[in-house]
Amino acid sequence: MTSLTVKESLEKLVSCFEPRLAKGYSRIAQYDVAPGEKTPGGKFYIEIKDQKISLHEGEHPNPSFVMTTDADTLSEVAKGELAILVAVMSGRLKSTADLNEAQMWGNCFPGFG
Numbered sequence: 001m002t003s004l005t006v007k008e009s010l011e012k013l014v015s016c017f018e019p020r021l022a023k024g025y026s027r028i029a030q031y032d033v034a035p036g037e038k039t040p041g042g043k044f045y046i047e048i049k050d051q052k053i054s055l056h057e058g059e060h061p062n063p064s065f066v067m068t069t070d071a072d073t074l075s076e077v078a079k080g081e082l083a084i085l086v087a088v089m090s091g092r093l094k095s096t097a098d099l100n101e102a103q104m105w106g107n108c109f110p111g112f113g
Contacts (some may be wrong), residue, residue: 006033006042006071009078010055016112019051026050029097029105030063036072048108065097065105078112 004012010031026049035041045060046053073092076082084106087093095102 003036003039003072003075004078005039006031006044006074007055007057009071009074010044010046012078013109013112014046014053014055016109017048017053018108018110019053021110022048022051022053022108025104025108027064027101027105028060028062030060030066031074032066032068033074034068034070036070036075039071039075041071053108065095065101067093067095067097069093084112 028045028047030043030045032043033041042057043059045056045058045063047056047060069087069092073082073087077084077087077093082092084093088095097105
C-alpha cells in the first residue's frame with residue numbers, strides 16, 4: 001500500500017470528526033510531523049471550536065498541545081495499519097497533552113485509526 005501524505009492523513013482524521021461529541025470543547029492541536037522513509041513531513045494544526053473543525057497548514061502560535069510523529073507512522077495510523085495506542089506506547093507518536101486531554105481529543109474522532 002502507498003503512504004498517505006501528512007495532509008491526506010490529517011484530512012482523514014478530520015473526516016472522522018463527530019461534532020456532537022465536541023460540545024463545549026475547544027482546542028487547537030499542533031501536528032509536527034517529521035519526514036518518514038516514504039513520505040515528507042510537515043506542520044499542520046487542527047482547531048475544534050463551536051462543534052466545528054478546521055485543518056490548517058503551518059504552525060499555530062499558541063496550540064493547546066502538540067503531537068509529534070513521523071509521516072510514515074501517521075499514514076499507518078490513518079490507514080488503520082497501526083493502532084494509535086500502539087503508536088503511543090512504542091514512542092512513535094508523542095503528545096504534550098495529558099492523558100485526560102488526549103482522551104477528550106480522541107473521543108471527537110470515532111472510527112479514526
